[in-house]
Amino acid sequence: MSKVVLWGRASSANVQKAVWALEETGTTFIRTDVAGRFGGTDTPEFIAMNPNRLVPVLTHGDLTMWESHAIVRYVAAQFGTDTLWPNEPAERAIIDQWTDWTATTFQPAWLRLFWTLVRTPEAQRDAAAIDAALEASVRAMRIMDAQLQKTAYLAGDDFSYADIVAGASLYRWFTMEIERPSMSGVEAWHERLKQRPGFIKGVCVSYDELVGRLAF
Ligand SMILES: N[C@@H](CCC(=O)N[C@@H](CS)C(=O)NCC(=O)O)C(=O)O
CATH class of the missing domain: 1.20.1050.10 (Glutathione S-transferase Yfyf (Class Pi); Chain A, domain 2)
Incomplete structure (x- = not known):
């Protein structure tokens, strides 16, 4: 399976939603400290991932996405078909x-x-x-x-x-x-x-x- 990387400091409420959704679905992921006291949101590489210069950002294979609620929905749909994603x-x-x-x-x-x-x-x-x-x-x-x-x-x-x-x-x-x-x-x-x-x-x-x- 492609690697799942969550970019963002653990103290960010918006990052926390993504961590929780990933844990809830039993997904293996790496979280990388960015933003806040860690900085790193103003680099060309980060801006290419999120032009808003904000966390969270999620990368999974070819997918790079931002907005915490969209990320939570993606995690639910992609990894939580039995747990977090109702078909109805x-x-x-x-x-x-x-x-x-x-x-x-x-x-x-x-x-x-x-x-x-x-x-x-x-x-x-x-x-x-x-x-x-x-x-x-x-x-x-x-x-x-x-x-x-x-x-x-x-x-x-x-x-x-x-x-x-x-x-x-x-x-x-x-x-x-x-x-x-x-x-x-x-x-x-x-x-x-x-x-x-x-x-x-x-x-x-x-x-x-x-x-x-x-x-x-
Ligand atoms: N609507 C965005 C808001 C993202 C946002 O405001 N992120 C904050 C952290 S909660 C941020 O990156 N602030 C800059 C920083 O921490 O350096 C989302 O839900 O993902």
Whole structure:
């Protein structure tokens, strides 16, 4: 089988989704540290792989691709036919609904919170910006909580790649110094995800190197 290489630092939330999907499908891969404190995204070789100069990038044989959610879908389709890739279009539609909602609504909110609170040095923090980001994050979390009161996972009673892309937020959500309203559906989901080795390996990764660091 052609080699699978994932380019990107382990502390990147977007890289973490790809690591988790690769682990979940039992795929053998190499991860190469790029971006953040490692640099390497401005070289002609990297720009040829991703003109956005961002991680993750995945290479597999002749394929070179970027965008974390597209990578997760590719990994599911290519390596997860028995595990992560439902053949039924209606099932995939709901998984994609939550996956795209994470990209457009949930992740921008929780990442804004992470940036305004964790990545901004204390002296430069803007309390109003933090509050607004927390409010938007909680609003999105409540939408997931309502679903998770009804089903074990976001797209139904089976684990799916929607849980990977949205669940990649949870280590940070539950360790950031914020006032977290209790949401029993989200909390039970977090406990379920913690049973998965791919979540522990991919997502439960220290973000110490990002604290107070706005540079990348
Ligand atoms: N929409 C892109 C966003 C990628 C992105 O913003 N990556 C960040 C890390 S999470 C990055 O490469 N930042 C520059 C750096 O870390 O040096 C995706 O989902 O893959």
